[in-house]
Amino acid sequence: MKKLMLLLPLFALIWACADANDKKSTKPAKKEKKVAAVDKPDGKKIFKINCVLCHGADGKLGVNGSKDLTAATISRDEAITQVTKGKGLMAAYEAILSKEEIEAVVDYAISLRK
Numbered sequence: 001m002k003k004l005m006l007l008l009p010l011f012a013l014i015w016a017c018a019d020a021n022d023k024k025s026t027k028p029a030k031k032e033k034k035v036a037a038v039d040k041p042d043g044k045k046i047f048k049i050n051c052v053l054c055h056g057a058d059g060k061l062g063v064n065g066s067k068d069l070t071a072a073t074i075s076r077d078e079a080i081t082q083v084t085k086g087k088g089l090m091a092a093y094e095a096i097l098s099k100e101e102i103e104a105v106v107d108y109a110i111s112l113r114k
């Protein structure tokens with residue numbers, strides 16, 4: 001009986017894997033879409049992972065003296081430099097994010113204004 005209890009989840013796992021493989025082979029179009037999404041960084045996603053902690057989902061949180069991003073007046077270039085090199089308590093992101101990712105996340109941060 002104990003052996004059966006151990007085997008049951010294993011069968012379920014194998015069945016689930018087989019099922020996943022089936023789906024992959026029948027829908028190649030979906031896979032292509034995913035690859036395309038990786039090429040263009042998702043600024044909103046990057047913001048959620050890296051910036052929400054201090055700036056908040058709406059950019060207004062202001063933790064640790066971080067500025068309200070919706071009230072920011074700095075230019076896109078200045079914002080890119082600040083995110084790349086860091087300022088005050090804000091870390092430099094050049095080691096964490098690629099240039100394209102920084103541009104995408106800055107564009108998203110700017111979209112929070114107004």
Ligand code: HEC
Pocket residue numbers: 046047050051052053054055063064065066067068069071072073074079082083087088089090091093105106109
């Ligand atoms: C550790 C907390 C923290 C995190 C995480 C953080 N910031 Fe900041 N941010 C700050 C602080 C503090 C300032 C104000 C710096 C100063 O002027 O001294 C700031 C300022 C800014 C400014 C300038 C605003 C202005 O009006 O001058 C921008 C743009 C900005 N952050 C974008 C981002 C983006 C994009 C991310 C994610 C990649 C991010 N921040 C992550 C703390 C943080």
